[in-house]
Amino acid sequence: MVSQVPPSSIAASKLITEHPRCRILTSRAEYRSCHIRVPDDTQRLAAVLVGTKYYSFFRLIREHQKTLQVAARLVYRGGEVVITKVAKGEVIWVYEPDVLVDDSVQEVVLPLAQRRSESGLWMFLESAQDYQVCHIRVPDVAMPLEAIVVDRQYYGFMRRVQGQAEAIEFSERLGSKGNQSIITRSDRNYVIWVLEPDATIA
Template identity: 30%
Template sequence: MSVPPRLDSLASLATVPTSAMACKLLFDRDLYAPCHIRVPDADHRLSAIYVDNQFYSFLKTVPEARKAIDVTMRLAKRDDTAAITLTRRGYVVWGHEPGARYAPPARQPGYGIRPVFGPQACLMVADESAYQTCRLQVPDVTKPLMALTHNNRYYSFFKQDTDAAKVLDIAAKLARRGDETLLVIEPSRLTLALLEPNGRLV
């Protein structure tokens, strides 16, 4: 495996929160249930989705993947969990609503909501102090891998690209098969890495 270019400085993202964001990438319609909810600070019902026993309220629809990532990361000011769905109109960003309660249709007060179990969340990071590059030895690969360390966990490089839509699509597919991923967000590129629970530093 060739050594990827050095990660860019994130100086131009100084306004982006430093928190890591756990984001559900729900690009298949069967991964969530649309619904309405009520929250303590609003007097009307909100459009929402339901997955893994959690509610996420509608925030914004954007046409581009990179814009969806930027909007998602700004949510880190108030929370560390979000969701992104994909529709014909573009990417839809949803904010986590831990205090929400389900609001059934007015004409069907007994209408329930089906349980839905989603994929692994993709951990998104846009603060260069939150991770470090390293070399990692894993059991099933002979040569050391380029990797990232974040919160005392190791992630091997999987994909590095300027195309945000492509990277998000790959991350969504990996999450659906159960992989834990880390997405490092930089001004000029995105780096997607896979958790290596049995990896050790070289």
């Protein structure tokens, strides 16, 4: 484990590439540039969005070995980082768990590659033409449920959230339990719908 090796050692910089709290992103499709706000700081910070996590700018470093050494020190202290490549070297970004979501963050648009999970258990539909709103009945629930139909499958209303990242994170949690879901956008909100395989039209 990197956290058991002194951060100043060469061994730390070699092991950091295998540490779960350090990722080297080789493709621009793996992240999206944005700006965020964090508590106790009035300034917007340059950041990248990776999956559902935001990382703020930490440092630009020209030498690869130095980048790994700095990343190792950050991880050794309990941090989580990602590294991206730029023309002048490499950039280290530090995970920000307490991001304040404002309009600039909320409007981040997913790259096409991120509009469906790798597992295929959730999908992001941008257009209302991609689905039809309806009401369904499901076993053990007396009242009809608001739902959408996509490819002849019914998805019942699950939750409405403000941020895209929050919607994806919730859908990932559903997917980890084997549930298939769809994310749609309504005004300034995002709606999560979960597959109801035993549903009938109300």
